[in-house]
Amino acid sequence: MATEQQPSDADADSDGPHADAPDVYHDLLDRYRRVSYLNDAGMLLSWDQQVMMPKGGTPARSKQQSALSSVQHEKLTADAVGDLLDDLDGADLTAQQSAVVREVRREYEREAAVPGDLVERISEETSNALPVWEQAREESEWEQFAPQVETLLDLKRQYAEHIDPDADPYAVLFADYEPCLDLEVADRVLTRLREELVPVIDAIADSDVTLAEDAFDDEYDPDTQETVAREALDALGYPADHGRLDRSTHPFSTGTQFDARVTTRFDPQNPVDALSSTIHEFGHATYTLGLRRDEYGTPLGDHRGLSVHESQSRLWENHVGRSAAWWEQFLPTFAEQFPSAADLSPRDAYEAANQVYDDNLIRVEADELTYHMHIVLRYEIEQDLVHGDLDVDEVPQAWDDKMEEYLGIQPETDAEGCLQDIHWSHGSFGYFPTYSLGSVMAAQLYAAAEDDIDDLDGKVRDGNFEPLHDWLTENVHRHGARYETNDLMEEATGEAFTADYFLDYVREKYGALYDL
């Protein structure tokens, strides 16, 4: 389906997408590429810092990173870049070339709008905020962290004001993470999740069904878990010569279409969680690896923002890695490493991986369903904070009230509540929604893939992931940032971005699991 609706890529056939473009276009692209390469160098430094660097290396690494950032800023916002963009106004460009200019312009305009000293102050204050947050969380006292949040909110409001004084500042901040999906669209999706998931969650709480929640109740040696994780990555088709798996405190993925790495961590009590995390990061890496290699450094070879990125990780994590078909094919591999699992049925494993806990307070430990209530709650709170409709010291109360409303539970401490996430200490207001948007997109994309690929479920069961890979590469990855988010979804699925598929998916899956 989707492939037939692909626009003609005739302009890519002759001498690449940039053929016959005016010289100013090539000048602009050369400058942009250089900024991209420097950006990727910075990402490697950050990977190293989180995975390899000895602790004592921090002071030097900070200097290196800040030198890199400042050079990137300088190169991206150079007057010459603005002049080239002006020269390209109304130029005769192909669709792909116009997309390139649109993306460069967007980045240039945002970066050039904000004064350097504000950027620096934000960077400084986030450096200060991190240890304060860590301390506050340890002592479970929001009051300790509140002044930092206040400061960062104030700076981020100024930041948004510089970029667009007429826009909703929250929408401006949101666009740092999801640059081309209107906040109204995001809002409609999140509102539907809130309205339509709460009844499902309530029904599950009332259900008499008990899933095999104790299926994995052994101790699982981390090194053996790593072997399992590597076997899962092999099975999924992660290429050893273009990636690597390491451990880090927080799992993440980073890199380029030539070298996309993943990290994970292992909890001896919870092997399913580590496996899910690994598959999640694999999804990110697979997106990165699917970007066009010949467009490395240009927007055509770059990802389409955090929501789409998250759609790729969630698709592999949830639609593949939490499916019954996955456990049918992977459980024997798991049991070979952990013989205590030999007695489990794939159904047991599937149930354990999809258990909805009605007392979970922690976002990163939530199931596919309640997860989104954690996001909606944060989205609403941070919007109120940015708009000045909520005082920073009212956050714990607002948090508890919303937890009660959406999930029927309340944290006993701030550590389990409003202090659990690192994001605000980074000054990241507007980031959380991309997690839910990604899940929703994943369901829409997976439904389209199921339409296009004959018996996709059977292929997952057989460990044949190539058709899905190919479908995602063809319909999502190879486009890079050519299309804006909504257009990409339409190109890939033939439909505008919608929560329908996600809601259908969870109703069907959890309806069957919990006999609703």
Next chain:
Amino acid sequence: MATEQQPSDADADSDGPHADAPDVYHDLLDRYRRVSYLNDAGMLLSWDQQVMMPKGGTPARSKQQSALSSVQHEKLTADAVGDLLDDLDGADLTAQQSAVVREVRREYEREAAVPGDLVERISEETSNALPVWEQAREESEWEQFAPQVETLLDLKRQYAEHIDPDADPYAVLFADYEPCLDLEVADRVLTRLREELVPVIDAIADSDVTLAEDAFDDEYDPDTQETVAREALDALGYPADHGRLDRSTHPFSTGTQFDARVTTRFDPQNPVDALSSTIHEFGHATYTLGLRRDEYGTPLGDHRGLSVHESQSRLWENHVGRSAAWWEQFLPTFAEQFPSAADLSPRDAYEAANQVYDDNLIRVEADELTYHMHIVLRYEIEQDLVHGDLDVDEVPQAWDDKMEEYLGIQPETDAEGCLQDIHWSHGSFGYFPTYSLGSVMAAQLYAAAEDDIDDLDGKVRDGNFEPLHDWLTENVHRHGARYETNDLMEEATGEAFTADYFLDYVREKYGALYDL
């Protein structure tokens, strides 16, 4: 001795070495620091490429490195840097500040002298040359590699001409690696090595003494060797929070005073070699870690060129790691991991580690003595090449003749002869001498340390390396690039740079070993 002769560092006491300097000085230093930080980012990228990066990452990494280099070049050679240097001409500066300006000026002048397109061509041609050298070495055919050497020589001659049209081009190239020691001084030292070591080597060849060359004739598991290497690093005082040990094809060390890493490789047949390599790289890392942290990014916190760097690695590798005292303290640790070594005496291990093989053709496998003949040979050949006194296709013959003359042996193939080293494929003509200069400096420094430290040999035997560390930090590391090479040697040892100590050391050591 040396510490008493330290110049007064009064200017470092108040507000650091840069206090009360004119504004232009601070402007210059800020610019220089940024270039240093970018340079260190590039070094991390290169470490990653050699140690961690999946093979497929190369195309992206090359782009990142070249973007970084070009930004560094641009920042270092900016007109503003030249103007600031002009403004500082005759400014009223302290001794340390003058040293800073001297170092920045040297780098600026070299970098600004060479046209960008020549730099780019050299970089391109070295990229081309590497696989050709690899292939030629594999097939042992110098003729295959010769055209690349010809091209690189030509480009490097042009390069030298741009930097100083009136100077000996080989001296100009040498200064890329050893920026502040006259080639005449280096030449005097190398000539003495040739004249005075050949008779010692001949005497050893004639000696009836047989050392315990079969002491380590077991198979040594690489993972266990790694454990041993880590224990050696621990024993020597390598700080875990400021470094790390990994494996790579060629051992190397890289990093900053906050994070100095080492790599090594393990040959199952030769555990002493791996251990020596590890200790060698430890010596480099220890120098880096001894640089002033508060001067990170300035010449006062940077190393004093490759000869001095090599003096630190050789000092630890040879004067410590190949000493009888070292084996007395470390053999039990080794034997704990490799029980077959339990029967060895420290004397056996010492002899095995210092065996002079009269049939060794390979530089990197040579002992402390014949090693320098390998260097002298290369030094003479590359000088003749650069001066046009030797045709590239005459290299194999010249090589064989000199091997015969200095070591009484001849390679049967080019692979064991003039194709064995990677350096020329990098376009590195003038690099080799720094290896010998480093060894010679190491002996002079170690002799001074022995004068200053009560019973240094006994301390090594006890595994008490702190006094030696402290001595080196005080007399060498903490100076960074404040002094030019000769002056640094005088500051540290009270004497000008001389080969006397090295020649005394080898005569005494090998005289005793071989009963000469």
